[in-house]
Amino acid sequence: MSKSEAPFAYGGLDRVMHEKARLGVLMSLMAHPKGLAFGDLKQLCGLTDGNLSRHLQVLQEAGLVEIIKTFKDSRPHTTCRVTALGRKRFLDYLAELERIVQDAASATGDVPTPKLSPAT
Numbered sequence: 001m002s003k004s005e006a007p008f009a010y011g012g013l014d015r016v017m018h019e020k021a022r023l024g025v026l027m028s029l030m031a032h033p034k035g036l037a038f039g040d041l042k043q044l045c046g047l048t049d050g051n052l053s054r055h056l057q058v059l060q061e062a063g064l065v066e067i068i069k070t071f072k073d074s075r076p077h078t079t080c081r082v083t084a085l086g087r088k089r090f091l092d093y094l095a096e097l098e099r100i101v102q103d104a105a106s107a108t109g110d111v112p113t114p115k116l117s118p119a120t
Helices: 020-031 038-045 049-061 084-108
Strands: 065-072 075-082
Touching: 020 038, 020 049, 020 065, 020 075, 020 084, 038 049, 038 075, 049 065, 075 084
Parallel strands: none
Antiparallel strands: 065 075
């Protein structure tokens, strides 16, 4: 079945990323390309240690993030960073989401209005 036969199939929605917590993790890492400490990422995403570890494992297995374990002042330190592949796939995923918004706007005749972030 071609894209023209199923225009609303949205094959570009990646199941690995299309999960609320993993989407938040990837967005956080995209906003911090040098990486984030595990604790900072946990706080930004509102996740527990166990939940974040599991979501990072899924993202790492997919090649979207890298996890760097080092020692800082004789204590374990974990840094998480989006990979080049992860950056590309995330941008492709966002393009697919934009297509969905445009399709919805076309179908309903409504023009989507962007919401301002709390920081603005």
